[in-house]
Amino acid sequence: MARDGEDDEREHLMVSGKALVKRFGGVAAVAGIDVEVRRGESFGFLGPNGAGKSSTMRMIACVSPRSDGELRVLGMDPETDGPRIRARIGVVPQLDNLDVELTVRQNLQVYGRYFGLSRAQVRAKAVELMAFAELSDRADDQVEPLSGGMKRRLTIARSMVNDPEMLLLDEPTTGLDPQARHLLWGRLYQLKQQGVTQIITTHDMHEAEQLCDRLVVMDGGQIVAEGSPSELIRRFSTREVLELRFAPGEQDGQLPHVADLAGRHEVLPDRLLLYADDGEAALEAAHARGVRPVSTLIRRSTLEDVFLRLTGRSLVD
Amino acid sequence: MRTMDATQRGPALILRMLPFGRYTQGPGSVVERSMRVHSRTWVIMVSGFAEPVVYLLAFQIGFGALVGKVVGPGGQLVDYVAFVAPALLAASAMNGAVFETTYPVFFKLRYAKVYDAMLATPLGPVDIALGEISWAVIRGGVYSVAFVLVMAVMGLLSSPFAVLLVPAALVVSFAFASVGMALSTFLRSPSQFDYIRLVVMPLFLFSATFYPVSVYPESVRWLVHVSPLYHGVELMRGLAAGVLDVSMIGHVAVLAALAAVGVAATSRRIGALLLG
Structure with missing residues (x-):
């Protein structure tokens, strides 16, 4: 049986x-x-x-x-x-x-x-x-x-x-x-x-x-x-991502002011990524603290965020 | 699931002794591919036949007049062209087979990835080896039939056994096609084809093709006997003259052994290269 x-x-x-x-x-x-x-x-x-x-x-x-x-x-x-x-x-x-x-x-x-x-x-x-x-x-x-x-x-x-x-x-x-x-x-x-x-x-x-x-x-x-694409996004990323673009070289100095606004962050050569469930709220909080990025973008997390988190950003050739 | 796998180990073990995926499904469709490819290039087929005929005419008109009669199989005196014609048939079977299984095979194996595509289907390396070699033999067979007909027309056949020249040519083709294909799998760049020419050219000239083996001093005759083409030449010469003896079984055995070794080596190499 x-x-x-x-x-x-x-x-x-x-x-x-x-x-x-x-x-x-x-x-x-x-x-x-x-x-x-x-x-x-x-x-x-x-x-x-x-x-x-x-x-x-x-x-x-x-x-x-x-x-x-x-x-x-x-x-x-x-x-x-x-x-x-x-x-x-x-x-x-x-x-x-x-x-x-x-x-x-x-x-x-x-x-x-x-x-x-x-x-x-x-x-x-x-x-x-x-x-x-x-x-x-x-x-x-x-x-x-x-x-x-x-x-x-x-x-x-x-x-x-x-x-x-x-x-x-x-x-x-x-x-x-x-x-x-x-x-x-x-x-x-x-x-x-x-x-x-x-x-x-x-x-x-x-x-x-x-x-x-x-x-x-x-x-x-x-x-x-x-998992399914949406499961993986839920598990390994946040609902939204706040991207803050600064003048070159400034992003490291700004990091301490915003780091606690998101569960996870990443510093890229030209911008800061804040992984937050509510991007809008994080952005408002950053503004309230006097952070003035050159430009901002709030977007939904994608599989690409999951992928980069899991496999890293460095080249593996 | 564990127990099921354990019981399956028995037959699996036997199959594992065969290299991975080499079981044959039938090489017919591989031959069919070649036929499709060549259905439009029949001009090349014609040229492959024209070459030995041109040779024959040259020997008839030129050398024949110069050399006169020579001692053929069984000690009878024959015209030089009748002496050389069966050898040319063997040599052209060799050349055709080697040509067909070297550059075209190299191209399909290394560049066009034709065999990778085949291996994604139920076909295995043995099918590919047998299919490609068979195609070379079929093509060689078409040439040989034409060649034997030309020999008949020129009055160079003195025995009804000469009909066996065609199957004998197929055996020579098979032996050289399978060895040629096996060697091609080892080549890495087109320039290395010169090595194959380097082997084929002396075989063509020194395998008792143009003069009897008795011309050589006793001490180097064994070298001629090593040449696979020599066995083809002797076989053909005997059949054309109708002089049959037991040594022919030996010649056929050598060629058949080469064919078998070639098919096995080719299958193994294709498996090793493409089924990693």
Whole structure:
């Protein structure tokens, strides 16, 4: 009986990792993470470069064996069932690896054949996916002259060729202009509506807020926080942020006058950030104390504030 | 969950002895990709066939007149062009296979990331190795059929066993394609292709291609025997003349062994490079 319940739960877990480790030589790129992705959700891996996001994605995509820990994808072990798992997922790699020796249409057809689909199936699928990616008028063009946004759309379309239950998107919109980005987000939302589970890595916080139901923040190979975007903001930041801009060099001198107005503050090269639940009240209090910034801004906390708090502001290259 | 995993360790252990993800799903779709890519570049296919034919004509018109008759397999005297033609067939099978599996493979592996894309599907490294090598063999096979037809038209075939020249050419292609592809995975920059030329050129010239191995002093003959092309040349020469003997089994075995080693090494290397 208990087994049935367990299987049932497994059925809904698209990915389940326990103490998952990936080492390259002596270095642990992923240093023991627990992660669960449920059917139908959009799940995000956030983190700076080198945090271990892509290594985790490659393990889930069954193209990189884990060094330690447990991993189940679609209820199977990537180590022994790699091809069976890959048959049911779609992968959008960080860098487009479209086949430059083939046309747009052929890219979709040939890729479908790799999954063992019949010639008739891939012919129909290519037409459907070109419409989805708004590339029908470029069907018989080579891939190379396409714009960055078009290539990205084609890569996403290609990842759909096997009607995957789960899509792995590694920085899907990095390097795209806002129009292309919004178009892609629209497409991903459409797929989510169709019930396709999505795992997304990004360091674009706006993208994470747009796309992810739930996310983890990774840093140095470990998960440092987990939750929905709004939960994370609630937990790791305040409702609002008061930004006080001073003449260069003045902000350090002003800090003692305002530091106690907020639970947390940060000194940046050109301004002071006060993390306060009521930005307006904090600003009034600062004014009352005779603090006269050059300019002020009250804004809502974003995921970016959470991200910077958790992963720091220093560069990690 | 713990207990379930423990029971799964048994079969998992056997699978783990195979390198990660190398199980094969069937290389057909990899071959199909190459066919699509080359469906428009048939001109190159034609040129690959034209080259050995031009060689044959040169030997017929030029060297043939100069050299006269030479001792062929089984001790019979044959025209020089009939002596050299089967060797050229073997050499062109080698050249075609090496060409097809070196630069194009390097490009797909290092720059175009074609194999990364394939590995995201149910395909594995063995599929990629077999698919790419098969394509080189198919392409080589088309050339060989044409080449053998030209030999027949020029009256260079003296035995019905000559029909076996085509399968023999496929074996030579397979051996060199798989070794060529394995070597390509070790190359890091296009300039290193000169190393492969450095190997292929002496093989082409010194594998008893243009003169019998008896020309060499006894002390260096073993070197010729080491050349894989020599085994292809001897096989072809015997078949063209209809002189069959047991040593042919040995020649085929050497080539088959090379093919097997090449496929295994290629799969292993692709796995090591792309499935890290």
